[in-house]
Amino acid sequence: MTTPFANRANMSNKDIELGIDFAPKFDDKGLIACIVTDADSGDVVMFAYMNEETLGLTLQTGEAHYWSRSRQELWHKGATSGNVQDVIELRTDCDQDAIWIKVRTRGASANCHQGYKSCFYRSAELANGKGQLSFREDKPLFDPHDVYKK
Numbered sequence: 001m002t003t004p005f006a007n008r009a010n011m012s013n014k015d016i017e018l019g020i021d022f023a024p025k026f027d028d029k030g031l032i033a034c035i036v037t038d039a040d041s042g043d044v045v046m047f048a049y050m051n052e053e054t055l056g057l058t059l060q061t062g063e064a065h066y067w068s069r070s071r072q073e074l075w076h077k078g079a080t081s082g083n084v085q086d087v088i089e090l091r092t093d094c095d096q097d098a099i100w101i102k103v104r105t106r107g108a109s110a111n112c113h114q115g116y117k118s119c120f121y122r123s124a125e126l127a128n129g130k131g132q133l134s135f136r137e138d139k140p141l142f143d144p145h146d147v148y149k150k
Contacts, residue, residue, distance in 0.1 A: 004056055008096075017094050024055060025097040031067060032099055036111070038118075039088040039102040045111035046119040048075075050099060062087050064103060081147045083107035108141040113148065115140025 006021035016023055026032050031049040038045050050058065054065040054074055064085035068075040078084030085103035092099055105111055112119040121137040 003052055004059060005052070013095075016096055022092065023096055024052075024092060024099070025095065026052060027097075031069075032097065034066065034099040034101060036064070036085070036101050036103055038111075039104050043118055044120055045103070045105070045117065055099065058087060058101070059090065064101060077111075078105075078107060081107065081110070081113075081142070083110050085111070110141040112140075113144060115142040115144050115147075117141060 004022070006023035008016060008023045008025060011019070011021065011023055015021065024032050030051045032051075032055065034048050034050050035044060036046045036048065037043060048066040049069060050065070051067040054067050057065040057074075057076075064077040064087055066075045066077060067073075076084075084106045085101075086106065087101050087103055089102040090099065091101075103111075108115075110117055112121065114121070116137050118137065121135060122133040123136050124131055124133055126132070
């Protein structure tokens with residue numbers, strides 16, 4: 001796949017920060033951070049990484065693609081679970097080193113591999129001098145053992 005992105009090496013900071021050419025800055029591992037929110041509620045549903053290929057595929061298909069650091073492979077969100085993320089809007093920050101996508105999720109509307117609507121289904125607080133988690137979503141929307149049969 002030919003890269004659809006501008007070459008940052010030929011651009012000034014002003015061009016990157018105020019221009020119209022999309023020139024994402026990937027880190028030394030070839031990745032860029034991506035925060036994902038629900039297009040309707042605005043809730044953060046997940047955080048992931050993209051590489052040049054997955055960011056290009058996301059733009060080309062309108063469906064979210066990520067890079068799985070743990071599996072070291074391309075990950076088309078929903079290919080296994082059926083919970084495909086349709087990209088409503090893709091934004092980059094001022095210096096183009098982070099991505100924000102707004103999505104609508106098809107299927108059970110679960111964005112987390114544990115079956116929850118959001119990967120951020122717990123909150124942390126200090127209790128008795130120790131960090132403790134409490135659930136903010138009642139229950140998963142699906143059983144991951146039924147969906148991911150590896």
